[in-house]
Amino acid sequence: MPVFTRLRRPARTTAPPRTAAPARTAGENPRGQGHPSPPRGEEPAEPRGEGEAAPEKPVLRAFRLLRSLRTRCARLRDEHPRAARAVRWTLHGLAAVLVLGALLLPNQAGALRPGRFTRIPAEAIVGAVLLLALPRRPRIAAAALYGTGLAVLTVLNVLDIGFNEYLGRSFNVVLDWGLLDDARHYVEDSMGGAAATAAGAGAVLLALLLVVVMALAAVRLGELLARHRARAARGALVAGTVWITCTALGLQVAGVPVASDRAAAALKTQGKRVRDTLRDEAAFERVARTDPFAGTPSDRLLPGLRGKDVLITFIESYGRTALEDPVIAPGVTGTLDAATGSLAGAGFTARSGWLTSSTFGGSSWLGHSTALSGLWIDNQQRYRTATASDRLTLTEAFGRTGAWDTVGVMPGVQKGWPEAEWYGLDTVYDAFGMGYRGPKFSWSTMPDQYALEAFQRLEHGRRRDGGKNLMAEIILTSSHQPWAPVPEMVGWDELGDGSVFGPIRRAGRQPGDIMADTTESRREYGRSVEYSVTALTQWLERYGTDDTVLVFLGDHQPIARVSGVRASRDVPVTVVARDPEVLEQIADWNWTEGLRPDRDAPVWRMDAFRDRFLKAYGSVPHPAGD
Incomplete structure (x- = not known):
């Protein structure tokens, strides 16, 4: 019979009685001389209690939660x-x-x-x-x-x-x-x-x-x-x-x-x-360096416009759709025809044609630079290459002669704009430089009527030193999308600092009211173009002189939601003057009389405009080095 032995635990010994710790002097460490106590004023780490677990790391905690979830x-x-x-x-x-x-x-x-x-x-x-x-x-x-x-x-x-x-x-x-x-x-x-x-x-x-x-x-x-x-x-x-x-x-x-x-x-x-984009960069850089007017002497640039104040004005999103779309065209063409009659009564005549823009629906600066440089600038890479080059822009050509002061009216510019030097502009008035104190109209910082009146007050209406004339590049922004709210014309003498537009802004429609509705977007787009054209032509009728020459054009078509996905890139372009010789010099362009170009009027690529304009008004091509 097996013998079982009982295992007994060893007897528990009695721990010696705890005695009071001896008194310590300041700075003495109770754990030993090798571990100094923390410096005075520093909070010692709180000791962990007996049996207390160390804090769990976030990664381990997340892993534990995921495992629990699984x-x-x-x-x-x-x-x-x-x-x-x-x-x-x-x-x-x-x-x-x-x-x-x-x-x-x-x-x-x-x-x-x-x-x-x-x-x-x-x-x-x-x-x-x-x-x-x-x-x-x-x-x-x-x-x-x-x-x-x-x-x-x-x-x-x-x-x-x-x-x-x-x-x-x-x-x-x-x-x-x-x-x-x-x-x-x-x-x-x-x-x-x-x-x-x-x-x-x-x-x-x-x-x-x-x-x-x-x-x-x-x-x-x-x-x-x-x-x-x-x-x-x-x-x-x-x-x-x-x-x-x-x-x-x-x-x-x-x-x-x-x-x-x-x-x-x-x-x-x-x-x-x-x-293709990477290949295009090198090819375009070579094209930008080839300029038939790079070496033209200053006295042989634009002799046919000496003594004239020349205003080159871009109307935002003013495209062929505005004149041909059945919803938009009646109001716009009616405005153009009425303005043609009013200007004729003031002694002005006009000729109009079409340009094919390098951009569509937006990126307005591509259209501006294409028209003024004679280069086809249809993407941001080309724009950077062009503006870094010595290409002669149409605006710079006026300044190079020494016969014109060059001014830019840019209500859409709200930050630094180094391209002003490439455009050859002596003075630039941006969104903050025209004294406007009224409300913004969606993207547009100020109504076109106010921008034009400010231009009159600051530049066009003052006497110039040295007998110089004025060349201005003006960008009108009231027809910029989303076309809500749209400004309304007020009395020119009532403009003041622009505060008069406050009630008009509050009574206008909100962008959200029309952005999702194609038909409403088309209607409001048409109204905005009517407003911009009315402001510009009324300004010319009010302040234009025998020496004023106005060139105005669109920079691109409106977005595809308004103009259609297969719409052309054509925009209207018009030259207006009192002096009949100004228009006689472009008679061979075969443009339509008035502010509204015929459907079958000549169509040029926008990059052809600079060279045609320079040659029409007497500029002689002279490449650099010749």
Whole structure:
């Protein structure tokens, strides 16, 4: 019989009684001489109590929470298997919709139709085959990268939609990022700083969220394919066969090909756009250096306009649409015809034609620089290259003669504007330099009528030293989008400091009232052009003299939502003067009499205007070095 012995714990010893610690002098450390006490005035670290755990690091705390969440989810799946299966397949379906939608998303708003999303994307078939061939870890990495790429492509497609809708062209990944900041400033000026901040922050968050969600969706689909490898492989084979057959036969449904390679084509287009942009920089720089008037002596520049005050005025968004659209044209053409008659009564005659602008819907500075430099400046890269060059601008040509003072009236400029030197402007009046104390009208800092009256007070109406004449570049901004609220004409003697416009601004419509309504946007755009033309022609009738020559033109067409996605880039251009010799010198241009050009009046590219204008008024071409 086995003998069991009882193990007994050793007897507990009694600890010696605790004795009071001896008194310490200041600075003595009770733990020993090797550990000095903290300096006087510094709070010692609070000792951790007996058995108290160290503070948990945030990363460990997050990891613990995630693990707890996974445990709870697993418990819920076990407790509710049917609901868990429904949720799982719902997530699978949403992931598939998200990925397929990104692969088939077009880059134009007009193409956003349900039929575009019922096609078979080749990129999905190729992606499925690739994921099926990879082991688990490389498969997860490849799926996440695939989803991230789709998110980036989706962002580019959305930017293309926005740029095509507003500027009539696609987004350029090399040049156009700076325009997003301009868009933020436009929203801030039109709808306030809070709206601009919210829109900018929302756009960034949505883009980041899209990247995360798209990557997770691709990983989920990759894991689903791996769990059903045999069936997924057969499905990929069938889908590939159908895609090849549809491509070979050119099968279409409602005019849309069944087989799609939309994502691959979009990437190819973006790559070509980048390559062409980089090549264009060097080519344009060579063109900018070739100037037929670079070496023309000052006494042989613009002799046909000596003794005249010349005003070159751009009217914002004044395009061909304003004269031909059935909703817009009646009011605008009526205003032009009435102004033609009023000016004729004051002794002025006019000739009008068309110019094809280098920009559309926005980026007004590209149109201004194209018309005045004789270079086709249709993107920001070309603009930077041109303004850094020695190219002779039309405004600088007046100043180079020594016979004109050159002035810029720029109510839209609200920060430093170094381009003034390239334009050859001696004096520039920006948004803060004309004494305006009235309200802004959306983006426009002041009504055109006030800007013109300020120009009269500050420059045109004063006697010039040395017998010089005046050349002015004037930018009128009241017809800038969003065309709400639109100013109204007041008595010229009532303008004062602009406070008179306060009640008009308060009674006007808000941008939000018309921005989502195409028809209302067209109507209000037409009203804004009528206002700008009326202000300019009334100013000329009121203050113009026998020596005043007015050239006014549009810088670009309004946005595609107003003018249409296939609208031309043509803008009206007009020359007005009392002196008949001024118009006789451009008789061979065959322009239409009056302020309204005929539909079939001559159309030139905007970059041809500088050279034609210089030659018409006696300038002699003389390239540098000749």
